[in-house]
Amino acid sequence: MLFTNIVHRLDGAPSHRKALEFQWQEAHRLGLPTTTLLTYPALFDESAVEQAARSCGPGDELGLHLHELKCPRLLDKYGVREPVLWLWPRDNRMAVIDEMVGRFAEIFGRPPASIGGYIIDAWTLKEIERRHPTIRTAITSCFEEGVKMFYGNNRNWLLFSDGGPWNPYYPSRANALAPARNAEEAIGIVAVPHLNRDMIMALSSRDDWFASHPGNVFRAQINEGAECPYLFRMMQAWEHQAELNGWSYLNVFVSSPWLLAGHWCVEREEDVRALYTRTLEFLKAREEAGAMRVVTMDEFGREFRARVTPGDATVCHWRDELGQSKREVVWLSNPHHRSAFDMARGGALIDFRPYDGRLNLDLGPECERVWNGNAPFLVSSEHTGGHWNTSQHATISDSTHSMSLCDRRTRVRVTRLDRNAWKVFTGPVRYELGGQPLVIEAEWELGADADIIIRRRLLEWKGSPLKLSEVFLGRAGSHEYPEDQRGVILRAPNGEWPVTYSDETRTCPGVGWVEAAVPPLGMIVRLEAVNPPADGLLGDGVIFSPSFRLQLDFTFSQETQTCLTTRPL
Amino acid sequence: MPDNAPALKPLICPACFAREIDPVFLHFDPEDGGELYCQHCGYTAKSRAEVEAFHHEFVRHRHGIPQRPS
Numbered sequence: 001m002l003f004t005n006i007v008h009r010l011d012g013a014p015s016h017r018k019a020l021e022f023q024w025q026e027a028h029r030l031g032l033p034t035t036t037l038l039t040y041p042a043l044f045d046e047s048a049v050e051q052a053a054r055s056c057g058p059g060d061e062l063g064l065h066l067h068e069l070k071c072p073r074l075l076d077k078y079g080v081r082e083p084v085l086w087l088w089p090r091d092n093r094m095a096v097i098d099e100m101v102g103r104f105a106e107i108f109g110r111p112p113a114s115i116g117g118y119i120i121d122a123w124t125l126k127e128i129e130r131r132h133p134t135i136r137t138a139i140t141s142c143f144e145e146g147v148k149m150f151y152g153n154n155r156n157w158l159l160f161s162d163g164g165p166w167n168p169y170y171p172s173r174a175n176a177l178a179p180a181r182n183a184e185e186a187i188g189i190v191a192v193p194h195l196n197r198d199m200i201m202a203l204s205s206r207d208d209w210f211a212s213h214p215g216n217v218f219r220a221q222i223n224e225g226a227e228c229p230y231l232f233r234m235m236q237a238w239e240h241q242a243e244l245n246g247w248s249y250l251n252v253f254v255s256s257p258w259l260l261a262g263h264w265c266v267e268r269e270e271d272v273r274a275l276y277t278r279t280l281e282f283l284k285a286r287e288e289a290g291a292m293r294v295v296t297m298d299e300f301g302r303e304f305r306a307r308v309t310p311g312d313a314t315v316c317h318w319r320d321e322l323g324q325s326k327r328e329v330v331w332l333s334n335p336h337h338r339s340a341f342d343m344a345r346g347g348a349l350i351d352f353r354p355y356d357g358r359l360n361l362d363l364g365p366e367c368e369r370v371w372n373g374n375a376p377f378l379v380s381s382e383h384t385g386g387h388w389n390t391s392q393h394a395t396i397s398d399s400t401h402s403m404s405l406c407d408r409r410t411r412v413r414v415t416r417l418d419r420n421a422w423k424v425f426t427g428p429v430r431y432e433l434g435g436q437p438l439v440i441e442a443e444w445e446l447g448a449d450a451d452i453i454i455r456r457r458l459l460e461w462k463g464s465p466l467k468l469s470e471v472f473l474g475r476a477g478s479h480e481y482p483e484d485q486r487g488v489i490l491r492a493p494n495g496e497w498p499v500t501y502s503d504e505t506r507t508c509p510g511v512g513w514v515e516a517a518v519p520p521l522g523m524i525v526r527l528e529a530v531n532p533p534a535d536g537l538l539g540d541g542v543i544f545s546p547s548f549r550l551q552l553d554f555t556f557s558q559e560t561q562t563c564l565t566t567r568p569l
Numbered sequence: 570m571p572d573n574a575p576a577l578k579p580l581i582c583p584a585c586f587a588r589e590i591d592p593v594f595l596h597f598d599p600e601d602g603g604e605l606y607c608q609h610c611g612y613t614a615k616s617r618a619e620v621e622a623f624h625h626e627f628v629r630h631r632h633g634i635p636q637r638p639s
Binding site for chain 1: 596598600601604606608609610611612613
């Protein structure tokens with residue numbers, strides 16, 4: 001079942017509230033429940049409060065939103081000029097939240113159950129849980145808003161939350177972008193994303209343009225007047241994710257300025273409003289077809305708790321809904337890492353965010369990271385220049401020729417084997433090596449633990465004996481500029497070597513594993529030969545291209561099985 | 570050589586070039602009649618002529634040069 005939240009934001013500005021009246025009216029006409037999140041200025045505006053009380057129907061929910069902080073009352077009271085609450089000093093940040101919750105309870109006779117922000121870090125979530133236990137569901141991050149969003153928004157939008165889950169999850173008490181390992185580690189609040197993003201454009205583009213947001217598609221100019229078939233293809237693709245996970249989530253959160261002629265993206269107000277109405281009509285039709293249920297945020301939180309246990313994993317199989325090319329990407333998120341496998345590069349792992357180090361990603365002036373809330377990567381082909389700089393992939397060679405499996409686009413099938421077990425399968429894929437046909441298939445086993453099992457099978461080859469190399473190219477980073485990798489230790493059973501930018505390689509004959517300890521990420525990544533035995537190789541990078549290399553070389557005659565895994569340092 | 574087969578000199582992706590990222594080379598997928606595709610941005614074309622038309626049009630708009638010399 002796909003669960004859908006229709007979320008509104010109630011601002012103080014009268015023009016915004018007029019547009020919100022339209023949003024409520026359309027939802028009520030179709031009998032769809034909504035969640036409206038009140039901002040600080042709205043809470044202290046009598047006419048806005050009266051509007052909320054009057055316009056919300058019996059199935060609707062009211063909650064709080066921690067944005068739109070520009071108001072004289074707030075400035076007079078706290079004197080903080082940061083425009084976004086996630087960067088405020090902690091004392092003042094919690095004082096604002098306390099004041100908002102208190103005011104909400106005073107007006108509506110009960111505290112809120114749902115809250116929303118663009119980034120809510122672990123410290124703030126824990127404080128909200130401790131001080132305001134009625135809050136059980138929260139919009140805590142914007143999926144993959146970070147490096148590309150910063151550039152795309154002309155370097156004016158300092159929101160860095162790359163590297164977290166795309167789906168709702170139980171955030172860890174140590175790191176709000178990491179799903180908790182178990183109930184003890186979980187903050188007692190269900191985290192949901194701000195919008196669903198296109199899971200291919202999230203890698204290769206700014207993904208605010210390509211989201212479950214009828215206004216944003218105008219910004220991307222992927223509409224024709226009030227028409228945007230892509231938006232509905234994209235929303236329906238989330239129904240497919242329910243088949244793979246047992247549940248799925250969609251969030252349509254359009255703040256009212258997007259529906260006004262005054263918005264710089266909106267050429268004709270009637271077009272953007274017509275598309276908003278069509279979006280709600282689409283949701284209603286899918287609900288009537290039994291494909292989704294539209295619920296409030298609070299209801300979703302309860303449905304999520306009934307279906308998902310802390311420690312569970314989730315996958316996403318995404319096709320190219322925008323260009324409708326044959327590119328497919330498979331994502332995995334579990335308490336140990338987030339991974340993306342690109343079938344346009346033969347199934348290479350092209351984005352890998354290890355969570356095992358449980359890094360502190362809290363933000364604000366008291367925190368080490370201040371503004372950079374990105375969960376760091378070991379692999380990001382996008383931010384490091386390509387899969388030849390960071391990825392996990394395989395190469396095949398005979399005595400004179402070699403090729404990379406990245407060089408062929410493959411088709412993929414994803415099958416759910418159990419609650420937390422999936423098989424990702426490509427093949428048979430036809431290559432040529434030295435003019436000779438070479439046919440192989442590959443399979444990945446994904447689950448809730450740290451292990452990713454990779455199998456490659458040789459189906460056709462008539463030439464000289466083959467070598468298959470499983471390669472992991474990694475470097476720690478959280479943005480596009482290379483960071484200092486010194487401190488990383490490369491290890492195999494026969495020794496260990498620190499990264500010094502020496503460009504040296506170490507061969508490790510007959511070893512069962514090779515690994516790298518990565519202190520900046522607080523974790524270890526390992527490639528292990530499960531079957532047959534392999535020779536290992538460790539490689540240091542250079543300053544110009546500071547990726548380290550872990551490699552296992554197999555004799556490739558039938559099948560190889562490799563385990564890529566992580567653990568805390 | 571068919572029009573959509575791999576060129577001797579790889580084609581650069583015109584969509585990445587339009588974002589001022591280069592060189593990103595197009596790959597060739599022989600299935601389903603053959604397609605040129607970009608691993609980086611997802612650009613897809615059926616033929617080399619289609620790639621070149623995109624590229625020349627962008628260069629004409631951006632740089633005011635009607636035809637990129639080949």
